[in-house]
Amino acid sequence: MxxxxxxxxxxxxxxxxxxxxxxxxxxxxxxxxxxxxxxxxxxxxxxxxxxxxxxxxxxxxxxxxxxxxxxxxxxxxxxxxxxxxxxxxxxxxxxxxxxxxxxxxxxxxxxxxxxxxxxxAAGGMMAALIGFDRKQLEEKIQQTADVVVANDNSSTQVVISGTPEAVETVLSQVKTKRAVKLNVSGAFHxxxxxxxxxxxxxxxxxxxxxxxxxxxxxxxxxxxxxxxxxxxxxxxxxxxxxxxxxxxxxxxxxxxxxxxxxxxxxxxxxxxxxxxxxxxxxxxxxxxxxxxxx
Structure with a gap:
């Protein structure tokens, strides 16, 4: 059945x-x-x-x-x-x-x-990452305050969330096929x-x-x-x-x-x-x- x-x-x-x-x-x-x-x-x-x-x-x-x-x-x-x-x-x-x-x-x-x-909610930022090294991403997030994985959507797609400074830091340090900043008001999740x-x-x-x-x-x-x-x-x-x-x-x-x-x-x-x-x-x-x- x-x-x-x-x-x-x-x-x-x-x-x-x-x-x-x-x-x-x-x-x-x-x-x-x-x-x-x-x-x-x-x-x-x-x-x-x-x-x-x-x-x-x-x-x-x-x-x-x-x-x-x-x-x-x-x-x-x-x-x-x-x-x-x-x-x-x-x-x-x-x-x-x-x-x-x-x-x-x-x-x-x-x-x-x-x-x-x-x-x-205000003062936060979210960004989608597509095509990345998960181990590298997890390491950079651990090393950076005020940012987390908000949506773990798949093995190749996540959304990170945190303060603008923290999100920008991670984006600048992680190699990714594509990164898109989301049009949201806060750091959801x-x-x-x-x-x-x-x-x-x-x-x-x-x-x-x-x-x-x-x-x-x-x-x-x-x-x-x-x-x-x-x-x-x-x-x-x-x-x-x-x-x-x-x-x-x-x-x-x-x-x-x-x-x-x-x-x-x-x-x-x-x-x-x-x-x-x-x-x-x-x-x-x-x-x-x-x-x-x-």
Whole structure:
């Protein structure tokens, strides 16, 4: 029997126009309306904004959560179920929703708070490195204060995060095929987010988590867990902790997964998984037309 993992992308996968086709579905339209009441602004309008408001952290994260959650709901309505879930950074919130850990409203309230705190962060820098010597990179990071690997995406792609001076130092000392400075306001997934994480912790404490219906691979600890307390603790560490996606991918075949479905815009995660785990069957669900018919 095929074991399937659902994976959910995070910030960077958003696309203008995403989710608009879902308005044809009454249940989806109701979710968009519910989201507008919680957020105070329209996800549908932001996703169609010609000013590209969608690329701003404040809007990106809630929009991704809403669209991906609706797609997950529609997958379920068509008789699909995951055996395991995981999400990249913001995507972990959708994974927890899909696993029944909290309801749509609770998850969106968490994401709203998270996006506001991360959007208001300042003074940091993030940069993506593609094609590098991992040992050399790890050595330079150990020798440089105030910089960490924020996203360990694959054996050949990472994102580093820290103070501008520290990030520039590492970039100048590590040979890489390509390095790209990211257009973000702060040093996400690094200890420099400690103040934001402490504020977020207060909100997180107010939300009740249930045990997951299927195992979740968390960003900060890529081992399967279903216990509510464990999942909440792992999520509380996520704002300052590294996204260990390379290890999550390696865990998929260990858990007997043979099929992975990326639910959300783009094909970033399946692209990474294709190179890391070439024997897995990969599918993408990013629009109404890609949903299974039954």
């Amino acid at each position: 095929t074991k399937t993992a659902w994976v959910f992308p995070g910030q960077g996968s958003q696309a203008i126009g995403m989710g608009v086709d879902l308005l044809e579905i009454p249940n989806a339209k109701a979710k968009f309306e519910q989201a507008e009441q919680i957020l105070g602004w329209s996800v549908v309008e932001i996703c169609q904004s010609k000013e590209d408001k969608l690329s701003h952290t404040l809007y990106t994260q809630p929009c991704l959560y809403v669209v991906e959650s609706i797609l997950a709901d529609l997958m379920r309505e068509r008789g699909q179920q995951p055996d395991l879930v995981a999400g990249h950074s913001l995507g972990e919130y959708v994974a927890l929703y899909a696993a029944g850990v909290f309801d749509f409203e609770a998850g969106l309230c968490l994401v709203k708070e998270r996006s506001q705190l991360m959007d208001s 690094s200890p420099l987010m400690a103040t934001a994480a402490a504020e977020f912790e207060k909100v997180l404490e107010s939300v009740t988590f249930a045990n997951a219906k299927v195992p979740v691979l968390s960003n900060v600890e890529p081992l399967p867990a279903v216990e509510a307390g464990v999942l909440k603790q792992r999520l509380s560490q996520q704002i300052t902790g590294s996204v260990r996606w390379r290890e999550i991918m390696a865990q998929l075949p260990v858990e007997g997964i043979s099929e992975v479905v990326e639910i959300g815009p783009g094909k970033v995660l399946t692209g990474l998984i294709k190179r890391a785990c070439p024997n897995l069957t990969l599918k993408n669900i990013s629009s109404l037309g890609e949903l299974p018919t039954s």
